[in-house]
Amino acid sequence: MENDAKQTSLYERLGGTDGITTIAEEVIDAHMVNPSIKARFLPLKDNPEHLAEVRKHVIEFFIMGSGGPQQYSGKDMHSAHIGMNINQGEYMSVIDDVMSVLDKNNIDEQSKKDVLAILYSLKDQMIGV
Numbered sequence: 001m002e003n004d005a006k007q008t009s010l011y012e013r014l015g016g017t018d019g020i021t022t023i024a025e026e027v028i029d030a031h032m033v034n035p036s037i038k039a040r041f042l043p044l045k046d047n048p049e050h051l052a053e054v055r056k057h058v059i060e061f062f063i064m065g066s067g068g069p070q071q072y073s074g075k076d077m078h079s080a081h082i083g084m085n086i087n088q089g090e091y092m093s094v095i096d097d098v099m100s101v102l103d104k105n106n107i108d109e110q111s112k113k114d115v116l117a118i119l120y121s122l123k124d125q126m127i128g129v
């Protein structure tokens with residue numbers, strides 16, 4: 001019973017801090033080469049300090065959002081994406097990249113569904129804002 005998926009936090013199922021750090025890094029790397037959204041992310045490479053900060057925030061966000069022991073120190077999702085006028089297609093591309101990286105890291109189906117539900121719940125904070 002203790003090892004039942006429902007008893008294990010999403011944070012643990014994603015591999016804890018080390019696993020989530022890898023996942024978050026790979027998601028950002030995937031965005032940088034995804035033809036539909038790379039134009040949004042490639043400019044971050046011009047400012048490595050800022051990119052390092054964004055990477056740190058994305059890692060913290062995943063850890064905190066999955067129930068792990070991490071305070072998120074970045075902007076709220078509306079403030080982080082305001083003025084970008086992100087559309088549905090771009091939002092789906094981000095989700096696609098996340099799901100591919102979860103597959104690559106052998107994350108189970110239930111955990112993928114849990115991540116999808118969290119990302120979906122944030123949709124209105126970043127689309128068209």
Ligand code: HEM
Pocket residue numbers: 037040041044053054057058061073074075076080081086090091092094119120122123126
């Ligand atoms: C559910 C989906 C998403 C989540 C959870 C998410 C999460 C985040 C987080 C945590 C940050 C860091 C904020 C900070 O440093 O304070 C960030 C930044 C950013 N996001 Fe998203 N994001 C999502 C969707 C998108 C989409 C669809 C796009 C555009 C295609 C996008 C483009 C960006 C960019 C360009 C930045 C860097 C902003 C900056 O330079 O400060 N995000 N996102």
